[in-house]
Amino acid sequence: MLVTLSIDGVEVKARKGEKIIWVALDNGFYIPNLCAVRGVEPPFASCRLCFVEVEGRQAPVTSCTEPAVDGMVVHLNTPRVHRLRSAAFEFLLSHHRLDCVHCAKNRNCGLQEIASRLKLRLKPKRLKQIPRNLPVDSSHPLFIYDPNKCVLCGKCVWVCQEKGTGTLDFAFRGINTVVSTFAGKPLAEADCEACLACVQVCPVGALVPKEGVPSIFIPRAGI
Ligand code: FES
Numbered sequence: 175m176l177v178t179l180s181i182d183g184v185e186v187k188a189r190k191g192e193k194i195i196w197v198a199l200d201n202g203f204y205i206p207n208l209c210a211v212r213g214v215e216p217p218f219a220s221c222r223l224c225f226v227e228v229e230g231r232q233a234p235v236t237s238c239t240e241p242a243v244d245g246m247v248v249h250l251n252t253p254r255v256h257r258l259r260s261a262a263f264e265f266l267l268s269h270h271r272l273d274c275v276h277c278a279k280n281r282n283c284g285l286q287e288i289a290s291r292l293k294l295r296l297k298p299k300r301l302k303q304i305p306r307n308l309p310v311d312s313s314h315p316l317f318i319y320d321p322n323k324c325v326l327c328g329k330c331v332w333v334c335q336e337k338g339t340g341t342l343d344f345a346f347r348g349i350n351t352v353v354s355t356f357a358g359k360p361l362a363e364a365d366c367e368a369c370l371a372c373v374q375v376c377p378v379g380a381l382v383p384k385e386g387v388p389s390i391f392i393p394r395a396g397i
Contacts, residue, residue: 177245189242190243195207206259208223208377208378209221211332218332225259268298268303271322274286279378304349316370317372317381317382319353325377329372333372338372341365
């Protein structure tokens with residue numbers, strides 16, 4: 175069943191229940207996001223970048239969790255939305271090792287894209303950097319995992335469990351949360367079948383192919 179809603183004054187049609195983020199993106203609007211995966215229920219909603227305002231709601235809502243309803247009026251760029259997005263972005267960057275020049279994802283990075291589209295700084299001023307200094311795992315013959323660049327979006331964990339061997343999962347809690355193998359084994363010793371789906375979905379430079387690994391090894395199918 176189709177519903178009609180308004181996004182920034184433009185009337186659009188959507189499947190009832192489709193999450194607002196997908197309705198907006200499908201209709202050419204931009205909503206920053208790092209953790210959204212179409213069709214995954216419940217959505218991870220971990221990056222907190224995708225806030226929008228819906229008329230009649232007291233506070234902004236995350237568009238990756240909010241279903242489209244007939245007659246809904248959505249605003250993508252209100253001052254409250256800007257404040258929340260900027261704070262979430264700064265928080266992510268405060269845990270991210272920023273080394274764009276030497277990063278394999280330079281110019282193809284979700285954080286750089288968001289900074290550029292929203293005119294935000296990659297070196298935020300308000301929050302202090304909390305360096306993680308975790309060991310980089312280069313044990314796997316095909317890819318490198320740098321937990322210091324991970325934004326904990328959860329896409330690699332999800333895809334590893336959906337399409338791979340379930341090698342990756344979250345470990346620890348709160349500020350110490352990391353993506354890890356069971357018992358923190360090096361990837362080369364873990365149960366990884368090298369499908370490289372995790373490399374394909376990582377939006378930042380945390381999981382990248384090793385130099386010289388042909389791109390045909392990286393799955394293309396989008397999620
Ligand atoms: S895309 Fe909605 S919280 Fe990350």
